[in-house]
Amino acid sequence: MLMRRYQKGLYNYIYRLTGYRDLAVDFTQEAFLRAYLSIDKYNPSYNFSTWLWRIAHNLVVDHFRKGKLNQVSLNMEVDGENVEYEVESRDPGPYEKQLNRERRDLIMKALEKLPPQLRELIVLRHFQELSYQEISEVTGLAFHEVKSKLFRAREKLRKLLEAYREAL
């Protein structure tokens, strides 16, 4: 089923942008519903996933504009629970799990500090693994803008991560 195929990716995209799991669930639902209701507007020359991501992008941007997400938190402990991220395919031991958790928290903390637009580029490229062309279609940025802004985002993220590591 089409929705089951995309729900995980879409949910993660929205969650990493907003920092709220409940909101990510709501927006994922809304994006699917909007896609269902406006399926006749879908242009088959584009990827279906890109179109879906574009709908989700518009939803998040609308909320940012309305100021509903001014204080965006990407804190992983939002719901008071710790979600395990398996970084490697094999089952890591307790020490590795702890390291992964620390690394994940550090990355999320650094992401939180990035401006929303740069954060979105990192999320789309690093986590969703979209191509520059797909990112351009989702965000509405020109190809060269994606290239330069993604570079800026990575540089900022790298500096933030270095600063956090030094502080530890």
Add this chain to the structure above:
Amino acid sequence: MKHYSMEEIYLYLDGEMPPMEKTLFEDHILVCKDCAHRLQRAREFLEKTKLEEEEPTVDVASLVMNKIDKKRKLLPLVYAFFILLVSALTVPVFFGLDRAVFFYYVIFDYFKKLFLVFQGFLSLILSARVNLFLVIAAGAMLVPIYFGLKKIWRST
């Protein structure tokens, strides 16, 4: 020797470099220690900032399907309402205003009577003036009506 910028290095690592440039870049990396070092650093950075996706807290697809089903069920009702509304509004066009007023009055009167019957039936039950047999008989009559309507609803 011209060095590659970090932006170009990321372009290569993201697989976005055009084939010709890619070949030139790979040739350059073999001879330039500085660019090779920066390439290695960028590769490590990308590896370190990779995170796995987490499962949604709920099955979003099921929630969406439920909502779509509800919408689908409501749709015939919405259509019926609009058809009724449009037909009511077109009565004066075809039959003249005085006949339309009469038509509206008949409809209104019908619903008024229906409401009165319902009200009377309700007050009878509430005041317990009717015996138990009648209530059970009325209830028994409602059952086939309910299932009949449900069947019609499903078929639509």
